[in-house]
Amino acid sequence: MAETGSSNRPERDPETGLLEGSDGKLRCWWHGGLSDYQRYHDTEWGWPVDEDRRLFEKICLEGFQSGLSWLTILRKREAFRAAFANFEFEKVAKFTEADVERCLNDAGIVRHRKKIESTINNAERALELRGEFGSLAAYFWSWEPKPEDRPEKLTFAVAKTLGKTAESTALSKDLKKRGWSFVGPTTVYAFMQSMGMVNDHLEGCCCRGPVEEARTNFVRPVRS
Structure with missing residues (x-):
């Protein structure tokens, strides 16, 4: 679940x-x-x-977010896009050590060598996944939780327990087996939330209904 990282935010309702x-x-x-x-x-x-x-882009930025607030990453997103060829993984997979050094000297992004190198590695792994499944989308959406495995009502109390799930743990394990890095279960669940594989807008949130309608009408990609 994303956090603001700010102590000056308006107060939320403690129950809802x-x-x-x-x-x-x-x-x-x-x-x-x-x-x-x-x-x-x-x-x-x-x-x-x-x-x-x-x-x-989403899964890479979730990896960069590890240990930081998502707001920090969100506000640096355009700089990340400039540094990593707009996250076109065909291009990122060709990055060299010179590109790593360039990114390490880029004050606009999070200058963490292992995370930078992980993005390049994961671009190579993404190419392999696309070759196997036809698209990244087909692979990732094949891990969508079944409706019966989701909470019946997403209350605030339930939402606070969803840092990771059985599905995000299984997807994380499979990605790691395929050579991906910075894809722990918590990172993967944040990715699943952000890409719409689950609808974790709270009951009563103005976006919950529209998002659920979009998910209902969404044509799931399949392996080609």
């Missing part, structure tokens, strides 16, 4: 976990009333994604 915005709408608490974070909550988080480039 909802926060009322200036527009009068109730939303999940974690955007904290910050305009850019609220926009991410409303327009990206939980909406189903099937574009390979965006999926690769």
Whole structure:
């Protein structure tokens, strides 16, 4: 679950976990009333994604987020895109040591050597996955949890327990077996939340219904 990392956020309802915005709408608490974070909550988080480039970007940025707040990554996202060829993994897979050094000298991103090298490694692994499944989307969506394995109602109390799940643990294990790195179960679950594989908008959040409708109408990609 994303966090704001700010102590100056509006107060959420302690029972529902909802926060009322200036527009009068109730939303999940974690955007904290910050305009850019609220926009991410409303327009990206939980909406189903099937574009390979965006999926690769999401899982890489979730890896960079490890140990940091998502807001830090979100506000550096354009710099990350510039540093990593817009996360076109065919290009990132060809990065050399010179590119690693370039990224380490880029103050606009998180300058963590192992995470930078992991992104390059994962780009190579992404090419392998695409070759096997036809697309990253087909692979990742094959791990979507079954409806009966999801909470009947996503209350605030339930949401706080969802740092990782059996599905994210299994997907993490499979990715690691395939040579991916920085893809622990918690990181993978955050990825699943953000790409819309699950709808973790709280009950009562103004986005829960529209996101669920989008997921209902979403055509799941299949292996080719």
